Amino acid sequence: MEAASYYFWKWADNDLPGRPLEVHAALLRGELHPALQLFDARPLLGRLQEAAAEGRLLGEEWDWQAQPQASPEKARFVFVTCPLINASKERVVRFWDRFVPLGLSGYDEQAGHLIPCLRPKLNCFITGQYPHEAAYDITEDDLPFLLRRIRPSRREPWGELLNPRNSVVAIAEGRRFRVEWREVPDEKTPDRFTQWRARDGRRLAALGGKDDTQALPTEIDPDFITYAETLRIFQAFLRGEPRPAQYHWRKISARPR
Numbered sequence: 276m277e278a279a280s281y282y283f284w285k286w287a288d289n290d291l292p293g294r295p296l297e298v299h300a301a302l303l304r305g306e307l308h309p310a311l312q313l314f315d316a317r318p319l320l321g322r323l324q325e326a327a328a329e330g331r332l333l334g335e336e337w338d339w340q341a342q343p344q345a346s347p348e349k350a351r352f353v354f355v356t357c358p359l360i361n362a363s364k365e366r367v368v369r370f371w372d373r374f375v376p377l378g379l380s381g382y383d384e385q386a387g388h389l390i391p392c393l394r395p396k397l398n399c400f401i402t403g404q405y406p407h408e409a410a411y412d413i414t415e416d417d418l419p420f421l422l423r424r425i426r427p428s429r430r431e432p433w434g435e436l437l438n439p440r441n442s443v444v445a446i447a448e449g450r451r452f453r454v455e456w457r458e459v460p461d462e463k464t465p466d467r468f469t470q471w472r473a474r475d476g477r478r479l480a481a482l483g484g485k486d487d488t489q490a491l492p493t494e495i496d497p498d499f500i501t502y503a504e505t506l507r508i509f510q511a512f513l514r515g516e517p518r519p520a521q522y523h524w525r526k527i528s529a530r531p532r
Contacts, residue, residue, distance in 0.1 A: 277362060278336065283353040283374075283381040285314035286396050286439075292412035293396030295389050299382050307351050310396050314379070316341045316350035322373050323355065329369075330358070352381075361391050376464070394439040398513065403431025418509050422502065425452075436509055443512045451499035454508050455527065456518050471524040473508060475500055479523055497523070 282302065286293060293310030301308040320341065327337035339355040341347040360370050360383075371392050380393040388409050389395060397412040400421050410421060413436075425434045427447035435444040440459045445452040454473040461467065479497040493499040500508075500522070511519050518524050 277359045278356055279359045279386075280384040281355045281357070281360070281381055281390055282384065283316075283319055283355065283379050283390075284311050284351070285379050286310060286394075287312040290397070294411045295382050296387065299384070302352055311351070313349045313351060316347045316353050319353055319374070319377055319379065320347060322377065323353075326357070326369075326373060367391065371466075395437065396439075398436060398438045400434065400436050402434040404429050406431075413513070415510055415513055418506060418513065422506060422509065436512060438512075438515075441512070443509060445505050445509070448493045448499055451493045451501060452505040453498055454500060454505050456508070456512070456524070468528075469526065470528045471518065472498060472527045473500055473504075473518075474498055474523040474525055475504075476521070476523045 282299060284298070284302075287310055289310070291310045293308065298308040298310060307313070320339070323337065323339050327335075330337050335358045337355070337357045339353055339357075341350045341353045343350070347353075358366065361367055375392055380395070381390045382388075383390050386407065388407070389399070389411075395411055400410040400413055400417070402408075402421075402424055404426060405424060410417065413421065422434060422445065425432055425445060425447045427449055432447040433444055435442055442457045444455050444457075446455075455470055456473070457468050457470040459468045474497040476497075478495060482491075482497065504522075508519055508522070511517075
């Protein structure tokens with residue numbers, strides 16, 4: 276069974292960026308990166324013991340070590356070797372249910388990015404077409420380049436910008452985008468959310484406000500907006516602003532709070 280190595284850590288309550296490669300390098304040097312803080316690792320160690328007990332029944336091997344070992348209540352990080360988290364959907368769900376509620380983050384050493392499902396320090400941009408090239412703690416100057424990487428002519432033509440709690444996603448169709456904004460009330464329960472879709476109010480009004488627009492070309496479908504509008508929405512999200520009021524936001528899904 277394929278094994279992997281992971282670092283669990285806790286983000287500091289500040290606005291300093293924490294790009295995973297830099298944080299990992301600092302820990303290897305024995306330094307606490309300024310984007311991190313000491314944390315009580317004992318709840319994590321308890322969850323790891325539970326996971327290892329279950330894993331033994333499946334032939335899995337788990338091992339871990341808090342640093343410093345003598346003071347897990349003031350840990351810099353916890354190093355874990357275990358089966359590959361994203362090897363199957365079942366394993367991802369098991370990981371999500373057990374570890375996400377702890378409010379920690381961490382690093383997949385082999386993959387070179389954050390552990391799946393765990394939150395970035397400030398933000399993270401991912402695309403379906405470049406799944407292994409996440410960009411962390413980006414600025415507004417980075418957005419035009421990242422959005423233009425979403426190519427409608429390829430498979431998985433979407434890009435998503437996430438902060439520690441919420442996200443906004445753009446799905447390309449021709450020269451336009453469908454943009455959806457997700458809000459999570461509690462970062463420890465990310466499966467409980469509300470999601471809206473941006474709609475062009477002018478085109479919606481021209482259609483008489485009808486929702487039955489599935490057969491319309493994207494050029495006149497109110498569910499698809501221009502690149503410039505998509506960029507403005509992503510900029511607002513990056514600045515921590517609410518959903519821009521000039522768009523009609525239709526609630527498209529919700530999980531119970």
